[in-house]
Amino acid sequence: MDFMLISLLIYLVGTVTIVWPKRTELAAHYFGMICSVVASGLVAYSALMYLLFPSGSWLVDTYWGSYSLQADAWSSAFLLLTGVAGVIISIYAMDYARGYLGHRIRLLSGLWNLFLLSIVAVLISGDAFTFIVSWEIMALVSFLLVNHEAGKKKTVSAAYQYMVMTHIGTAAIMVAFYLIGSHSLSFSFGDMANNNLNGFMKDVAFLCAFLGFALKSGLMPLHIWLPNAHPAAPSHVSALMSGVMLKVALYGFGRFAFQFIGMDVFWHGLIVMVIGLISAFLGVLYATMEVDMKRILAYSSVENMGIIFSAFGCGMVLYAMQLHSICVIAFTAALVHAVSHSLMKGLLFMSAGSVMHATGSKNIELMGGLIKKMPYTALFTLIGSMSLSSLPFTSGLVGEWLTLQSFITLAQQAGNPELRLLVIFAFVMLGLTGATALGCFVRMYGTAFLGRARSNIVDKAHEMPVFMLVGMGLEAVLIVAIGVMPDILVNIMQQIFSGFAVVSMGTPLGIIWGGSGHYAIYSPGIIFAVFVLMGLFMVAALYRSGTFVRKDVTWNCGTVPTSRQQYSATGFSKPLRRAFEDILTPKRRLTYLRKEHAYFGRKLRYDLEIPDLFNDKLYKPIQQLMINYSSAFHRVQEGSVSIYIGYTMIAMIVVLIWGVLL
């Protein structure tokens, strides 16, 4: 199984494009992308083979000095996800990133390879040092990638915000590693699994690890960097960041939960679950308010990571309740949803990139009717949107359904009424999230692709070049394939937890066409039958009325309808904004630009601002506090060398007197 090392080497070769001669930039770009496609393909292949034919040994097991590489099944699940996303997004980037010709494209391709390399390295690292080093490289490279369009002021500030936040996370993770490592033989993961940390310090280690990984995966109070970093980065970079990098945080957290800290403490899982649920709901609520396509997707990532973490937390709770065979459902749910979210968020960021490529804008209020200009992109986006709203026959449903299943199990097994009440709250949150997500993506898709053009940027829109379509198409095919045949993925992912007593979920055929043996997993067969019946019914009804297609102008009281009479994206989300006014606290401002008559010839301007709850209530006060402290310190640290020597002298005298007195 040396494929993994070979692929690391290929990524490294791909990084060479940074120093490629400038005259053949395009060749450098293609070279870099081919390297990343090949290497990611190898990663995906070897991970898949390892998962399909588990042999009991490591996928990778090698060491160099005190640095070691080791990958088990838990790593392989994420390696598979990384490899697939790496291949597909790199294919897409072959055409997409050509837009950066003359804008440091060599750097972009090289860093792209390095980014994938660091992600794979994080996933296969076998000790704390390798993990931290790779993690830090990943953070720095993604910072550079976010900062690629450094000419824009917004990009730079987003990138630096990301940098600061991610380093806070790294610091927390390092503390967690240190706490555990100092109570075990060495810093290799194998030894750290046998640590003798307990009591209060174990709780501290858990909280630090959760803080660090939750920050990287954008859970709610710590998500603040995410909606800024994603729109700033080039689209294929945001696709990889959202599709893969956020999942790497889940990998790290899982490593801590399974191997180092254990899941014996009940409230650990509870915290993870509740924070996941809150992020899921608030994330999708903010997503529905945005008009910037990539910000919508970024907030939707917060939502989906919330769902994943709530499933994981549910599994931890079930494990702490000694229900070892049942908690597998929850962990499987987290993994399956991680995989499918990686696919669909990759797809949607790519289609957001395509829309940007075609129209030059990210604002969906300016679009409309794109389906006529770019039909294939519209189709793929539809599939991705359906999946993110977890409709049947898409992969998005599988994970969310499994999550719901695990909550149901938890409710069933909950001994005390408090926990049962909490699970009911979880149901409500998850249901609310799903419904709002549906609304959010109907809004995004409808505003951007359907209806009439809202501005002239749509006129010059065109279909995408072939590689971009291939990239998006592959993701769409995978999403539908998993949606139709979820059993393969679910069974593979379930095997990962073979350390627990695994309950088989039945034969693939049974799952698809009849539902379950023991558990109702998800049966597309029944849903398909219902759909066919409903379709037949509709066709029959329409057939009786005698018309299938009738082309006509919409009746508009005798005038021709204009594009301004359509639902705008902002208008579409107004009811939700009113319903959750207390959380969103929208600031509306209406300015009359011209008002000659009460009803005619008016021109007005409507500004809507939705401040981020946590930004105002949590981050601004912290920032203010830090500035105040800094200015207090400024008086001490004035920049004069004499005063510094004076401090040394005072310290020395104090030490001497101390020594004399004691």
Add this chain to the structure above:
Amino acid sequence: MEYLVVFLVLVVFLQTRITDLKRAVICLGSQSFIIAIACFVLGLSNSQGIHAILPGVLTLIVKVLFIPGAVYRLVGKLKNEREILSASNVNYSTMAAALFLVLGYVIVERLLPGSAGRDIIAASILMIMTGLSLMVLRKRAIIQIVGLITLENGIYLLGLLMTEGLPLVVELGVFLDVLIAVVVLVILTSRMRLSFMTTDTSVMKKLKG
């Protein structure tokens, strides 16, 4: 030995009251000369061979002749330079030095009661502290260099007494260190004079961004 300590304390106190640059350098030279004599005395009584005279000779060459010589030449090029101080600053320096002397004796009494080199230890603590206070309180680069050498002399004297002869390599290393530091400082001061027409370090604040 006691006479040497008396002279040393006298010179250090004098150092705190001098504002003229040339006199400060001469004062430094004589201070180093006393240290050199102390080196010879201690060296001849404690060890034999090259170890007995080498520290003294090195002190004589580096700290008595070369460093004060270089600084003196630099001072010669400076015109209208003197430490402009209020009398209170000078008085404070002297008062501080007196306090340091008391502190030094207290420390010796408490930490090393009945030690043979009681006066020397106290004097070296006085030198270390006074050197530091010169660097902190005075503004002219030359006086700050003088403060640094005073500090260094104090540490050297203390080391000499406590260890009764350092290994040769360490001794050579220490001298090389000081030599290089002073060479750099002299060059920097000379550049500073060319750029700012003064060696007042407070004008360097302008360089801050």
